[in-house]
Amino acid sequence: MNTNNNISTPRYINPYFGGVLLGLLLLVTFFITGRGLGASGAVKSAVVTTVDKVAPVHAEESDFYSKFITDRHSPMFNWMVFESLGMLLGGLLSGVLFGRIKKLRVEKPPGVSNKTRLIFAGLGGILFGIGSQFGRGCSSGAALSGTGSYSFGGLIVLLFMFGTGYVLAWFFRKLWI
Amino acid sequence: MNKNYIILAILFIILAGGYFLLPERENIKQMKPEDLMRDIVQTSRYVTTDQVAEMIIEGDPTLELIDVRNEYDYFEYSLPNAINIPMDSILVEEYQDYLGIEDMNVVFFSNDDILADQVWVIAKRMGYGSLYVMEGGLNCWISTIIKPEAPQETASKEAIELYDFRMGASMYFTGSDISTPSEEGAKPVTVKRKKKGSVAEGGC
Amino acid sequence: MGPLIPQGLIAGGWDFVIALLLGIAFGFILEASGFSSSRNIAGVFYGYNFVVLRVFFTAVLVCMVGLMYFHYMGWIDYNLIYVLPTFPQPMILGAVIMGFGFISAGFCPGTSYTAMAIGKIDGFVFTAGLFLGIFIFSEAFPLFEDFYYKGNMGNITIGEFLGISNQLVTFIFVIVALVAFYVTWLIEKRVRKTITPFKFE
Numbered sequence: 001m002n003t004n005n006n007i008s009t010p011r012y013i014n015p016y017f018g019g020v021l022l023g024l025l026l027l028v029t030f031f032i033t034g035r036g037l038g039a040s041g042a043v044k045s046a047v048v049t050t051v052d053k054v055a056p057v058h059a060e061e062s063d064f065y066s067k068f069i070t071d072r073h074s075p076m077f078n079w080m081v082f083e084s085l086g087m088l089l090g091g092l093l094s095g096v097l098f099g100r101i102k103k104l105r106v107e108k109p110p111g112v113s114n115k116t117r118l119i120f121a122g123l124g125g126i127l128f129g130i131g132s133q134f135g136r137g138c139s140s141g142a143a144l145s146g147t148g149s150y151s152f153g154g155l156i157v158l159l160f161m162f163g164t165g166y167v168l169a170w171f172f173r174k175l176w177i
Numbered sequence: 178m179n180k181n182y183i184i185l186a187i188l189f190i191i192l193a194g195g196y197f198l199l200p201e202r203e204n205i206k207q208m209k210p211e212d213l214m215r216d217i218v219q220t221s222r223y224v225t226t227d228q229v230a231e232m233i234i235e236g237d238p239t240l241e242l243i244d245v246r247n248e249y250d251y252f253e254y255s256l257p258n259a260i261n262i263p264m265d266s267i268l269v270e271e272y273q274d275y276l277g278i279e280d281m282n283v284v285f286f287s288n289d290d291i292l293a294d295q296v297w298v299i300a301k302r303m304g305y306g307s308l309y310v311m312e313g314g315l316n317c318w319i320s321t322i323i324k325p326e327a328p329q330e331t332a333s334k335e336a337i338e339l340y341d342f343r344m345g346a347s348m349y350f351t352g353s354d355i356s357t358p359s360e361e362g363a364k365p366v367t368v369k370r371k372k373k374g375s376v377a378e379g380g381c
Numbered sequence: 382m383g384p385l386i387p388q389g390l391i392a393g394g395w396d397f398v399i400a401l402l403l404g405i406a407f408g409f410i411l412e413a414s415g416f417s418s419s420r421n422i423a424g425v426f427y428g429y430n431f432v433v434l435r436v437f438f439t440a441v442l443v444c445m446v447g448l449m450y451f452h453y454m455g456w457i458d459y460n461l462i463y464v465l466p467t468f469p470q471p472m473i474l475g476a477v478i479m480g481f482g483f484i485s486a487g488f489c490p491g492t493s494y495t496a497m498a499i500g501k502i503d504g505f506v507f508t509a510g511l512f513l514g515i516f517i518f519s520e521a522f523p524l525f526e527d528f529y530y531k532g533n534m535g536n537i538t539i540g541e542f543l544g545i546s547n548q549l550v551t552f553i554f555v556i557v558a559l560v561a562f563y564v565t566w567l568i569e570k571r572v573r574k575t576i577t578p579f580k581f582e
Binding site: 012013015016018019020021022023024025026027028029030031032033034035036037039040043044046047048050051062063064065077079080082083084085086087088089090091092093094095097098100101102103104105106107108109117118120121122123124125126127128129130131132133134135136137138139140141142143144145146147148149150151152153154155156157158159160161162163164165166167168169172173175176177 | 487489
Binding site for chain 3: 182186189190192193194196197199304
């Protein structure tokens with residue numbers, strides 16, 4: 001079906017097919033768990049766990065950490081954490097199937113140095129970390145699952161996230177083209 | 178442009194638009210009789226008077242006591258911080274706010290547990306969760322908590338411990354001698370209307 | 382009938398097994414669709430590759446249409462589905478910050494996991510940044526706690542906000558998305574002529 005397939009592009013599944021699969025998965029997730037998929041939640045659990053281990057008193061006192069700490073079990077014993085572990089496995093599985101597992105590498109356009117790429121990747125991560133907390137979720141939790149379940153907030157995140165991306169695209173073009 | 182894509186696009190439009198052509202289907206939310214019966218047969222909805230007393234004394238913030246007797250009886254005597262929803266007004270709109278509050282466990286009680294049980298069935302049928310019935314009702318409350326019967330000398334250790342607890346609870350509720358640690362009525366039932374979803378916020 | 386877990390139809394212990402399985406499927410689909418490559422993702426902003434838009438919108442459409450019919454058949458109880466609460470101001474700020482992050486890194490959290498899985502160092506660095514970012518947010522939380530909770534609109538849906546039914550929202554979404562698919566297809570065809578095609582990793 002995909003007419004753009006040529007030798008220089010690796011074998012990805014047709015994006016619409018991927019989308020249908022993802023949509024069905026989301027639907028199944030809603031059907032089973034009543035809530036959508038997510039990704040940044042696992043890292044949040046990791047942050048809370050780390051802070052709780054390193055500075056338990058500080059974590060207790062903080063309005064933010066204490067929301068996620070219960071006496072019953074570690075914050076790592078969390079739905080999102082297991083889901084994210086699954087994502088790693090799933091990515092690995094697909095990588096093996098399609099032959100994309102290679103040695104450790106940095107992916108970047110030809111004109112960009114490794115250092116620049118890594119700095120911007122890290123910076124993007126930090127920004128995503130901060131933004132996902134304000135946005136009540138990242139692109140999977142808020143934009144995808146939120147919009148998929150008709151949440152107005154999900155739509156806001158979706159529109160403003162991609163909107164900002166487009167507004168900034170011109171300024172960041174050196175990084176990508 | 179691939180022909181398959183056009184077919185898929187049309188399929189999508191039909192799927193999304195076709196919904197409006199479907200006949201109305203109502204009463205989807207109603208509970209199936211089998212489900213309701215299964216829930217009624219189960220006795221897990223009962224909480225004992227001891228459990229209720231303990232929760233009140235500990236100031237459990239998730240406890241929501243609902244007195245389903247009439248107003249007169251309610252003012253005569255009721256449990257501390259109980260809300261009065263007479264059985265015949267359980268369907269009234271303004272009382273609905275008290276049911277289905279997130280994280281709240283609703284405990285119905287009446288003089289015995291029959292009336293409370295009936296209200297439980299109605300509320301269950303309306304689709305609310307976390308509903309309980311105080312076993313034995315207020316009669317049982319009086320005989321176990323307020324005026325507990327002393328066990329025999331030969332009674333088991335558990336029975337004596339239970340009696341000790343009940344005596345303590347009795348003092349707590351009747352206010353006889355010892356000063357109660359936490360002032361009564363310090364546990365306002367926060368009524369926030371339940372919105373959709375009951376899963377914790379946060380994450381992504 | 383559904384959703385199963387909130388109704389207690391699945392025993393507690395299975396929660397995490399299900400989470401793992403759903404995660405595997407999620408990771409697999411993301412990777413297989415090409416989301417493990419940041420250049421692939423960033424293409425959506427430069428018109429050379431709209432895979433993000435295609436996968437994303439198709440998924441949203443399928444989910445919306447599916448939920449609609451599940452609801453019609455009485456298989457799923459809308460009221461038990463978690464609708465993300467809406468806090469307009471903080472959400473807009475968050476989304477703009479994430480937009481910055483998106484264009485500079487070319488990843489979002491989910492896709493960075495799959496990039497890690499196939500051995501991309503930038504994926505690891507992104508995830509480390511994510512950790513740091515959430516840490517910074519949590520430490521600085523008292524500074525903007527008020528703003529964080531600003532403008533709470535509760536669990537409002539798009540339809541409720543616009544005053545139309547969510548079925549109509551779905552229909553509008555389908556039309557908008559199909560138009561977007563067609564337009565981006567045209568754009569992609571033009572852009573790919575002007576830039577030298579490169580090899581994805």
